[in-house]
Amino acid sequence: MIRFILFCQLTSFLFGQKIFEEFEKDRNNRYHYKETYRFDTVTDDGSYTVLMDKIEGDITVSTHFGAGAELTITRKIRAVTEKKAKQLVKNANILVFHLVDDQLIQIRSEKRIQYKRDVTTQFELKLPTNINLNLETSGGDIDVKDIRGESILKTSGGDIDLSNVMGRMEAQTSGGDIEVTGSEGLLRVHSSGGDINIVNSDGQFNASTSGGDLAFRHLTGNIDAHTSGGSISLKNIEGETIKCQTSGGNIRAEDISANLTGRTSGGEIEIENIKGHVVVSTSGGDIDAEQITGSLTCHTSGGDIEGQEIIGVVNSSTTAGDIEMELSYDSSIKDYSIILETSSGDIQVQIPTGLPVNIDAEIHGTGTIQDLNSEIPLKIISAENRVSGTGQVRDGTVPMRLRVFYGTITIRQE
Known part of the structure; x- marks a missing residue:
């Protein structure tokens, strides 16, 4: 009896508390399964971290002031029968852990999903404002709003949207765009095949893309920008240094108060209303x-x-x-x-x-x-x-x- 009680206590600390579960049939052989977890003891002081890995699907993060966190996982299933749909849900089981001593919430797939085309997953996180994120998805978008803390975000096949975030931020996508609005702090972003747009932000900005355009507007801080196959545009920037390089596009800078260095191997350069030292070169424009x-x-x-x-x-x-x-x-x-x-x-x-x-x-x-x-x-x-x-x-x-x-x-x- 003593061993049983001890096991239950340990389990309550390890697994997140599931407060809601729903399985319903929609129409045209489509079903949806929803489960919600609550973490009442998650504090709003920046000590907690949310870790998501080995998962596939869209991730949405919103915040509130005060303690407590909530996770809702919604899966949309396409199957001929309800039995088959439930089996697909079982095969795509998500494990949710609350490691209190480590101040960590961990979310990951129990095993590799075998029916990717038949199951799509969405993760919705409602978190305290002051919290750290380490989120990685192999096939979805990441949308984060109003976070204060360290954020590391990776997706293999989707877009990343950051809005009103503060702290040290790293974002990387292998096949999508990155949009940043209202950030403050150190920002490092990379896309292997999409555009990057950063607006209305303060801090230090490092952005690179292998196959898209870079745009910076209404920023305060230093910029280091590189694109292998697109153009770079800068407007209304105030800082100390701006460095930009493109292998195959144009560079346009307007209303800049900073020292500007720009190089393009195959495009034109247009600069207007610059207060600072300008060093630019182009091989073909x-x-x-x-x-x-x-x-x-x-x-x-x-x-x-x-x-x-x-x-x-x-x-x-x-x-x-x-x-x-x-x-x-x-x-x-x-x-x-x-x-x-x-x-x-x-x-x-x-x-x-x-x-x-x-x-x-x-x-x-x-x-x-x-x-x-x-x-x-x-x-x-x-x-x-x-x-x-x-x-x-x-x-x-x-x-x-x-x-x-x-x-x-x-x-x-x-």
Whole structure:
């Protein structure tokens, strides 16, 4: 008798308390089975963890303030007979444990499901706000709202949606999209075949996808972004550093207050209203920069470069394209220098009033003086296969170096 009582006590601590069970027939050989578990002693202080592994199905997490947790498992079954449906439920049995000493709720399949097409499972968790998650599903979506704690989320074949979450977060999907809204903390997300969208969040953001686009909007914090087969867009970002790289798409950044580094192997780059140091390059596209305050370093191997309202240090080069640069001047910024170079194209540069440039211009591959046009007086020298011109505005404290191969140089003054 003593042994029996002890076994019952241990069991009550190990297995979750099932408070509801329902099996019903719907129509067209379809059934559903629902079971609910309650965990009244789960605290709202961040000490508990929910662990889900070796399961398949969608996972939904919502929260409340205060202690107590609830799990509802719903299975939809397709079977010819009720007996067959119940057998499928039995084969897809889910084990639920409440390990009080470890402050852990564990949910896992008893064995591998053999009738995946005939049984679909949904897990609904209602948890305290302050709790940790370690959730993994082999074939469903994960939807998490209002969590404060550490979250590790993995799915092999679905989307991940995070809303109003705080803490350290890791999310990974092998075949779906990731959507993050209202997060705060360290965020690491990866998708092997989908898009990633992060909005209205604060913290540090690390995002990568092997086959989709990346979008960041209305964020405060640093960003490290990488995609092998898509584009990257950034808008309204405030931070210290932004690093982005794509192997086959475009990069677009707008309304940024941070140092920006961007590289694409096969796309175009568009940047607008950036306050910070910008370093961007593309192997096969154009670069369009507008309203840059700080510095601009850019290179393209196969496109044109166009800049408007650029304030600060400029270093732009293209292997096969034109450069058109409209500079602006802010006397409060002391660090100025301009280097423009194209190996096969033309250069047009507009110099603002008040910018004391010291011009050093050269055209290689021609001896025609008319290929060097300037509204600022220059001393022009023509030699065999080269035209050079020098001159300055005021005291000429800002160096300007212009180099063209087989093209023309045009200098205008505002």
